[in-house]
Amino acid sequence: MSKPAEPAPETPCLVIDEGKMRANIERMAASAAALGVNLRPHAKTHKMPEVGRKQIEAGAVGLTVAKISEAEVMAAGGIRDLFVAYPLVTAVKIDRALRLVRDGVRLIVGVDSPAGARAISARAQSAGLELEVRLEIDTGMRRTGVPYGEALELAGFVAGLPGVRLTGIYTFRGAILDGKPTKDLAAAGEQEGRLMAELAGRMRSAGLPIRDVSVGSTPTGLYAGAVPGVTEIRPGTYVFHDRMQAAFGVCGLDDCAGRVLVSVVSRPAPDLAVIDGGSKTFATDVQPGTPPLGLVGFGHIVGLDDAVFERMSEEHGMIRLGSSAQSANLQVGDVLEIIPNHICSTLNLHNRVYVREASGSLAERIIAARGMLE
Amino acid sequence: MSKPAEPAPETPCLVIDEGKMRANIERMAASAAALGVNLRPHAKTHKMPEVGRKQIEAGAVGLTVAKISEAEVMAAGGIRDLFVAYPLVTAVKIDRALRLVRDGVRLIVGVDSPAGARAISARAQSAGLELEVRLEIDTGMRRTGVPYGEALELAGFVAGLPGVRLTGIYTFRGAILDGKPTKDLAAAGEQEGRLMAELAGRMRSAGLPIRDVSVGSTPTGLYAGAVPGVTEIRPGTYVFHDRMQAAFGVCGLDDCAGRVLVSVVSRPAPDLAVIDGGSKTFATDVQPGTPPLGLVGFGHIVGLDDAVFERMSEEHGMIRLGSSAQSANLQVGDVLEIIPNHICSTLNLHNRVYVREASGSLAERIIAARGMLE
Structure with missing residues (x-):
């Protein structure tokens, strides 16, 4: 975060x-x-x-x-x-x-x-x-x-x-x-x-x-x-790898090159943070609990080990928070980094990506074959 | 069909x-x-x-x-x-x-x-x-x-x-x-x-x-x-209405204005037809079985009452066929019309829609606010 x-x-x-x-x-x-x-x-x-x-x-x-x-x-x-x-x-x-x-x-x-x-x-x-x-x-x-x-x-x-x-x-x-x-x-x-x-x-x-x-x-x-x-x-x-591949043991979470940045837009209760990404931002094709992996939640929230990305609607992501200091201190406006369950279908929801280059700068790139259905 | x-x-x-x-x-x-x-x-x-x-x-x-x-x-x-x-x-x-x-x-x-x-x-x-x-x-x-x-x-x-x-x-x-x-x-x-x-x-x-x-x-x-x-x-x-609203009783299936056309690309078994639309074409946010509606499958297949749109991967939709003559006669190349479970998130996956006008002709329209995440 x-x-x-x-x-x-x-x-x-x-x-x-x-x-x-x-x-x-x-x-x-x-x-x-x-x-x-x-x-x-x-x-x-x-x-x-x-x-x-x-x-x-x-x-x-x-x-x-x-x-x-x-x-x-x-x-x-x-x-x-x-x-x-x-x-x-x-x-x-x-x-x-x-x-x-x-x-x-x-x-x-x-x-x-x-x-x-x-x-x-x-x-x-x-x-x-x-x-x-x-x-x-x-x-x-x-x-x-x-x-x-x-x-x-x-x-x-x-x-x-x-x-x-x-x-x-x-x-x-x-x-x-x-x-x-x-x-x-x-x-x-x-x-x-x-x-x-x-x-x-x-x-x-x-x-x-x-x-x-x-x-x-x-x-x-x-x-x-x-x-x-x-x-x-x-x-x-x-x-890019993703949370699913990490759960298979094919890579580590640290190898995952594609991450979604979201902002906390609401903290209505001690155990709830709402982020500005829902099912228009994160794919829902790999549902929590699906065999053989049984993933918990819709993504891995970097640095918030006691939090679960539990529910989504189209523009809202609902994160159930635990009692760690990181969770307790999470505030409106904070930016979270989330490794999605399935990067392929998640990327298909985005018009562009931002490539973090070796220099640390972010280069905007259009996803030219996004949404090609035919 | x-x-x-x-x-x-x-x-x-x-x-x-x-x-x-x-x-x-x-x-x-x-x-x-x-x-x-x-x-x-x-x-x-x-x-x-x-x-x-x-x-x-x-x-x-x-x-x-x-x-x-x-x-x-x-x-x-x-x-x-x-x-x-x-x-x-x-x-x-x-x-x-x-x-x-x-x-x-x-x-x-x-x-x-x-x-x-x-x-x-x-x-x-x-x-x-x-x-x-x-x-x-x-x-x-x-x-x-x-x-x-x-x-x-x-x-x-x-x-x-x-x-x-x-x-x-x-x-x-x-x-x-x-x-x-x-x-x-x-x-x-x-x-x-x-x-x-x-x-x-x-x-x-x-x-x-x-x-x-x-x-x-x-x-x-x-x-x-x-x-x-x-x-x-x-x-x-x-x-537009959708299958979810029809299941709520808010509209009839016939009121659903948004339908996805797909082609059968494979008929590998008597009970299986594969269509050219999967989770890149149909939203997966309203999963089959979800309360309170408990919808069966990922959409209503017009004219194939004994078929269930059972599984998807990104580009494949797997339809389990029944024993009706319509199901049995379904062939590679046939076009099916499917009313999606959730039209809002389904439309977000498409770059354009085709508007069927009163004359019967189809007008291509860009979905200008599609994929607007910020």
Whole structure:
């Protein structure tokens, strides 16, 4: 709850510590290199081409995005190797992907259904182009992805379509083991990697040209990437880290580069402080108590160990205070620093970030791919 | 799940039905007029000056906002009577409020602490201006607002400060009765109105010039506004309505003017459809199961009565399908229309809306006050 030394922007605002971010980028790049796997970070966490360029300078082969509109922003920002890890199924979106290919971007897109594959094939042929695709595999999250047992057959179908070049398979499932949330990241990642490597082997035996075997994520990527046969990892959150990753033990709270500054606007009772950030400022997708982590509250309040960020409405955050001197002395106008539960979705709520540079000064940066939904 | 007749924008996107919106605006204006109370809608729901102007044309006295940055956008968009129903405590924010006053805006701001009141007094005196304030009262929500029993004393303090003109009191608590969530809106609203009217009476007896007695909200506003002594209501959600209000019985689902269009991108299993909107597209602040409503899922899927919008990640929505023919026939590429649980926070995730005009055509509109956090 220290006041920042330099002139601070008005609260609430999101501050990125550049030194911590650089250390996170370099640590993951070194770990991927040590495993001998490609690193293709997911840009969903930062949504900023300039941060993506730093990841590539540190050794990443390219970036991952979820939407074609994000790919367009990243391509315009100088990222020329992109994987849209999402099934593109509408003609308009596939045409936008083909436009990037025509502009010289090395673009890969996801596919997980015969209908999606046929749509890509039709649009690519109509454009006189070939689109590189990877088949998404469901390894236990029950989200997108062809069911594991049906993957070999669909891969054969996709590989046979004109205008489509199948070069790999990918999955995402996070901290899931045997279909359930887990904190055992080593076991979860090992299972994820093994399922994918074995499947790739079967596909190759069937004559399919599977080059890339790509897996998630910040919590599991390095465990899955250690499995022989896995060729690429796609962690996203590691660039800033957050309270969720610290609770997994993947980082320390001190490694978290993204923090929200808020002001206390009301102290109506000894045990209650209200801050000027609520659900418009902090994401609510990682709710307190959710398995496997069971986080207490909506964020870690730096320097107020006996306080719980208990409730939010859109513009209000309600902090239940304990009896420490720090809590008792908290006053209207004090600035608090909060490490959010989930940095990716929190950053998506902000139009800009303030990057704290080595000099200590704060540089305002627009989040160019924020709110890209299409 | 019908395909829209006119050329549709890419999904996911938020569509506002102008006819339903106009009917909602007119119905609330007529109800407030019938009660003889002022209507000052909260702009947090639409965040668009052009919608605010329609509310004022229909009879609203002005608008309510939560942040000074929202007031600035609304003032620039032609709304010249604004209430920032939020305690402004920092010098920069108070100075921005005074700038609007100097520009001729009729501006009122909230206050709920001696520290906040002193800050307003100091900045206003330094600017040679007077700032109109209302004292926020906590009537049971435990958010901002001076505790009810301490309000008379603080009102006297505020009224005595130079540069500050205390003209009213306000509260917000939503569907709360005796401190607990309730579906008994009539009882909740009546209690809210009575607490405020009695307090205003005591303040006037003490010689304080309390003119405005302002209460929430879409669910409780008309009940609270019916209590003699209440002078103003500040509903917000009614302009579009949402699934939460329909569950309260305040509107029908058919009155909901804001709907999210999504595409099915994956059908990996008979009971699972994945759509291209997740927690970046639909707000997660009103979680399934939350008291008092206990909503099932994250939204109402129009025309798919046996389906549940069960899970989300950032870009994926997982819909558990039933056995109806509509569910069974759902295919990759189909477009679904979803009424979100909470329209205000959902709209905040979108950069633009598409307004469906009487002609049936869709007009793209920027949400000018979206993401205004300060």
